[in-house]
Each structure stands twice: as C-alpha cells, then as structure tokens.
Amino acid sequence: MLRKNFDYNLQVLRSDVLRMGNIVEKQIHESIKALINQNEELAQKIIVKDDLVDELQKEIEYKCVKLIAKEQPLAEDLRFIFTTIKIVTDLERMADHAVDICKIAILLKNEKYIKELINIPKISEIVKIMIEKVLEAYVSKDINKCYYVCKMDDDIDGLYRKTFDELIDIMRKLHN
Known part of the structure; x- marks a missing residue:
C-alpha cells in the first residue's frame, strides 16, 4: 500500500x-x-x-x-x-x-531592426524540440533522447555564433 x-x-x-x-x-x-x-x-x-x-x-x-x-x-x-x-x-x-x-x-x-531576425526564430524552434524531447526522456527514462538533445545544443551554438558574427559585421560597416 x-x-x-x-x-x-x-x-x-x-x-x-x-x-x-x-x-x-x-x-x-x-x-x-x-x-x-x-x-x-x-x-x-x-x-x-x-x-x-x-x-x-x-x-x-x-x-x-x-x-x-x-x-x-x-x-x-x-x-x-x-x-x-x-x-x-x-x-x-x-x-x-x-x-x-x-x-x-x-x-x-x-x-526598426537593422537586420531581419532570421536565426532567432530558428533557435526558438530548436529549443521547442529540445524541451519536448527532454520531457519525453524524463518520462520514459530514455537516455538516448538525452544525448539527442545534447547534440541539438551544438546546432543552437552554431546559429548563435553565426548571428553574433553577422551583428559584428553590421556594426563594423556602420562604424566605418
């Protein structure tokens, strides 16, 4: 009981x-x-x-x-x-x-945004999937889903770096 x-x-x-x-x-x-x-x-x-x-x-x-x-x-x-x-x-x-x-x-x-927000919505979609998968892994106790989510974080890091670099380029062009 x-x-x-x-x-x-x-x-x-x-x-x-x-x-x-x-x-x-x-x-x-x-x-x-x-x-x-x-x-x-x-x-x-x-x-x-x-x-x-x-x-x-x-x-x-x-x-x-x-x-x-x-x-x-x-x-x-x-x-x-x-x-x-x-x-x-x-x-x-x-x-x-x-x-x-x-x-x-x-x-x-x-x-007015100086650049269209392209990568941020992509990051948001990846995060959405990550949350779904990690919650599924939590409930099912599936460690492979956890590893899958960890790999998705690399995609976010890549988009972040790309966005950061694009913004640095824009600032350089505006400064010159």
Whole structure:
C-alpha cells in the first residue's frame, strides 16, 4: 500500500513537470513571437505569467522534499526526485529568459531592426524540440533522447555564433 502511494506521488511529479515544461515551452515561443512582431501586449502577457512558473517550481520542489523526508527513497527513485528538482530549476530559469526577451521586445517596440531576425526564430524552434524531447526522456527514462538533445545544443551554438558574427559585421560597416 505504501509503495502504491509513493508511485502515485512520483506520477504526480511527472505530470507537474510536464505541465510546467509545456508552459515554459509556450513562453519561449511566444516571447520570440513578441520580439519579432514587436508586440508589447503579448510581451506583457508573458511577463505576467512568469509568476505561475515560479509558483510551480516552488510547489514541485516542495513535493520532492516532502517525498524525500517521508519516504526516504533509494537509488533510482532518489535519482528521479533529484532530476525533477534539477529540471524544474532549469525550466524556471528558461522562463526567466523568456521574460528577459519580452522586456527587450518592449524596449524595441518602436525601433526598426537593422537586420531581419532570421536565426532567432530558428533557435526558438530548436529549443521547442529540445524541451519536448527532454520531457519525453524524463518520462520514459530514455537516455538516448538525452544525448539527442545534447547534440541539438551544438546546432543552437552554431546559429548563435553565426548571428553574433553577422551583428559584428553590421556594426563594423556602420562604424566605418
């Protein structure tokens, strides 16, 4: 009976993390949309929703601590709980980055971009897939999906470098 209750609580954690992950995935996608379209209203909505992600993180971490204290899990279950804490911390940080993007979108709402935002939406799409895959890996405990996600990070790094180099070239041309 006790193990059944413990397994149920682990399943609740999985569901909570998936819910939080879906919210964060949407926040990132919408923040990029707000930046590209210079949409202040959308940016403000995302900023307000950040409190929900903060609360979810606290709630999930509390459930994890409570499970550790009450059930004293061992090995695989303990790793799962610590992984859960790590994931929600990272998801919350990603949501904070989405808020930062929204703040920039608001600051730039009336500015003409010197270059079309081409790589940023590509990065956003890769991040969306990464979040989906890492959440799938978390639920299915599939380490190969984790490796796949790690390799996708190299694609993001390449697009980041390309964008950074393009902006440096634009600044050089404007300065000369």
